[in-house]
Amino acid sequence: MSRLWGSWWDGHPRTVMRIGIAVIVGLEQLVETFQVDWQSRAPDKYPPTGALSRWLAEVPGAAWVLFALIGIGLVAVARDRRPIAGGLWALAWAAVLSEWQTQIFGSPSRNAFFPGAVLLGWTLGQAWAVSMGARADREGKASRERLGEAGALACLAAAYVGSGLSKLLTAGVSWADGAQIRALVLQQQPVARWDWLAAYREAFVVDPNVAVAASVGTLVLECGGLLLLFGPRLRLAWATLLVALHVNITLLCTMPYVEPMLLLPLTCIPWPTVFRRPPSARPAEPGGPVIPWPMAVALLGLVVAAWLAAPWGWRATG
Amino acid sequence: MPFVVAWAIFATYVLAARGVRNLFPISVFDMYQAHAPEYVARVLVVDAHGATAEVDAFDDWTCEWEVERLDRLEPVCGSRHRPIEYVTRDQTHWIERHAAETPGPETVTLVSRAYRLRPEAGAPPHEDCAVARCTVRRRDAP
Known part of the structure; x- marks a missing residue:
């Protein structure tokens, strides 16, 4: 089984990854907080559409209070002090902020979901290690963060695979005919101030073959996101391709997904090798069943809760 | 593990x-x-020479509107003119934040441009619906 998985971080402390995840989540939540704060103060343009948004709009500085609460959890994550409780705490308050934004803006920020998903995975992975009896010493911490990395990568991969699946389940293989790529360029930003950029966008609009190639490439790269869950070299190669996908989307539509473009390098580049960190002993595999029953119950419960919460989930219309 | x-x-x-x-x-x-619809629309600025530009390329907006709101174009322009709501909302905010008391030096037309997506190669045909006549000042003008 271990031959199927590998990480550049094995044998090295994951301090940079841990702090990096907390910082990226924090920066994204800071952006969300700014948006929600000023949008909530312009009810003529962003009318509150639910009880939560109406109530929070009455509380002075509510968005910043939420950000402070999120920050407390993220500091705990970054410092590795009660990281599981800290992660869940931050996610819970960020969920409130996200719901508030959904109620006033009309849709949630999908940019925020990437770091949120990674923090969820990081937290679940650590919970898995604890449920297997990971101790509070240095070796236990290494074991905990090793599974945290696995969880973080799992949720990052799930984001891309989920996106690819959504396209295939909604539009079928016809999504690959290039129409949506051309539509995106035309609807989002067909005009560019730089001639080279205008010509680049025009190539996708006027040549269906270019648009088809981009559509097929998008589906392949997104569905192939599960390749992040094997060895480190394959992970690095696929992460590079996914960053290239985001760069292309930014060029075509001016839709920068900065968060995954930070998370992919953070988790997939061999930073310990880049910075020539000396390796330490790998943590011993914890004993007990591979899937401890508390984790099995927790993961199953998460799926059931998500399906029960379907009426409250936001649904895209197009 | x-x-x-x-x-x-x-x-x-x-x-x-x-x-x-x-x-x-x-x-x-x-x-x-989803699969793209046959027609997709975008609000653009068309200057006196017929060149297109983005709303945020201009300051000092004063407009005579043909539509009530940029995100409600259908009653005036028809069902093909359904630009993305958050895009028109950003454009509306730009125009409001960069409004002027007195007319600017350049006259432009704010149009909803509906493109027809055809499988054939070539620029997609489009139809424009004027949504406002405005005076503006080009941001990169000397």
């Missing part, structure tokens, strides 16, 4: 997202999942 953990959490996230769709931090990431 990490392999099992990763795939179990991966499956959990994908299955959960298919249920709830989008509820932080779980998302099915269903942006632009």
Whole structure:
């Protein structure tokens, strides 16, 4: 089984990854907080559409209070002090902020979901290690963060695979005919101030073959996101391709997904090798069943809760 | 061990997202999942020479409007003119924040341009619907 998985971080402390995840989540939540704060103060343009948004709009500085609460959890994550409780705490308050934004803006920020998903995975992975009896010493911490990395990568991969699946389940293989790529360029930003950029966008609009190639490439790269869950070299190669996908989307539509473009390098580049960190002993595999029953119950419960919460989930219309 | 953990959490996230769709931090990431409609629209600025530009290329807006709101074009322009709501909202905010008391030096037309997506190669044919006549000042003008 271990031959199927590998990480550049094995044998090295994951301090940079841990702090990096907390910082990226924090920066994204800071952006969300700014948006929600000023949008909530312009009810003529962003009318509150639910009880939560109406109530929070009455509380002075509510968005910043939420950000402070999120920050407390993220500091705990970054410092590795009660990281599981800290992660869940931050996610819970960020969920409130996200719901508030959904109620006033009309849709949630999908940019925020990437770091949120990674923090969820990081937290679940650590919970898995604890449920297997990971101790509070240095070796236990290494074991905990090793599974945290696995969880973080799992949720990052799930984001891309989920996106690819959504396209295939909604539009079928016809999504690959290039129409949506051309539509995106035309609807989002067909005009560019730089001639080279205008010509680049025009190539996708006027040549269906270019648009088809981009559509097929998008589906392949997104569905192939599960390749992040094997060895480190394959992970690095696929992460590079996914960053290239985001760069292309930014060029075509001016839709920068900065968060995954930070998370992919953070988790997939061999930073310990880049910075020539000396390796330490790998943590011993914890004993007990591979899937401890508390984790099995927790993961199953998460799926059931998500399906029960379907009426409250936001649904895209197009 | 990490392999099992990763795939179990991966499956959990994908299955959960298919249920709830989008509820932080779980998302099915269903942006632009549908097949594109035959017509797509975008609000653009057309200057006196027929050149197109973005709204944020101009300051000092004063307009005579043909429509009530930029995100409600259908009553005036027809069903082909359905630009993305958050794009028109950003454009509206730009025009409001960069409004002028007195007319600017340049006259432009704000149009909704509806493109028809055809499978054939070549620039997609389009139809314009004027939504406002405005005076502006070009931001990069000396």
